[in-house]
Amino acid sequence: MSAVSAVSLAPESRPPWVRTITEEDLPPLSRLDEEVFAEHAYPYFVLRQLYDLHGDQLLVLDDGDSLVGYVLVGTQSDKSRSWILGLGIDSGSRGRGFGRQLMAEALRRLRAEGVGEVRLTVEPANTAAVELYESLGFARLDHHENYFGPGDARLVMTLPLRR
Numbered sequence: 001m002s003a004v005s006a007v008s009l010a011p012e013s014r015p016p017w018v019r020t021i022t023e024e025d026l027p028p029l030s031r032l033d034e035e036v037f038a039e040h041a042y043p044y045f046v047l048r049q050l051y052d053l054h055g056d057q058l059l060v061l062d063d064g065d066s067l068v069g070y071v072l073v074g075t076q077s078d079k080s081r082s083w084i085l086g087l088g089i090d091s092g093s094r095g096r097g098f099g100r101q102l103m104a105e106a107l108r109r110l111r112a113e114g115v116g117e118v119r120l121t122v123e124p125a126n127t128a129a130v131e132l133y134e135s136l137g138f139a140r141l142d143h144h145e146n147y148f149g150p151g152d153a154r155l156v157m158t159l160p161l162r163r
């Protein structure tokens, strides 16, 4: 047995890893998005078109068997600003650092691309997400009472990437 194979992990023991999505990921990504966001999930055709537009900015966390989570990013053409368009972790896998892992990798890639700022929206009562974003350096920018329509409030948060 070579030194390399002696230290390599068996596939089932490999920790989940972040990777760019493929076309084959779209059906399981859509199922996971529906599991996480229920009636607020993206319709399949929207995920499809996000993939067609900029699939290289859609990241999934893969455990070798299924998708554990995802983060969807969109960047303005002049790279002045990106938006986090979605972040979700499978309900059975939360609280294990996966949301932080996905966000950290998304931010690392945006910094490497020279993007100036990242924004996102989050339900004001979503404590877990707000605490995650604040721990990553996001600050509260605005509170829109009707951001996604009447009574559908969102907190807008921002993180400058260029200092």
Ligand SMILES: CC(C)(COP(=O)(O)OP(=O)(O)OC[C@H]1O[C@@H](n2cnc3c(N)ncnc32)[C@H](O)[C@@H]1OP(=O)(O)O)[C@@H](O)C(=O)NCCC(=O)NCCS
Binding pocket: 036, 087, 088, 089, 090, 093, 094, 095, 096, 097, 098, 099, 100, 101, 121, 122, 123, 126, 127, 128, 129, 131, 132, 135
């Ligand atoms: C929000 C979400 C993505 C967090 O993912 P996660 O993998 O469970 O989070 P992590 O284990 O990486 O935790 C990272 C941080 O999030 C915060 N956090 C996570 N769960 C929390 C909870 N139940 N209560 C308060 N803060 C929490 C903490 O600040 C935590 O920091 P720590 O690493 O010091 O503990 C996940 O709960 C989720 O998918 N929720 C449903 C979808 C959603 O709300 N998406 C965001 C929409 S804007």
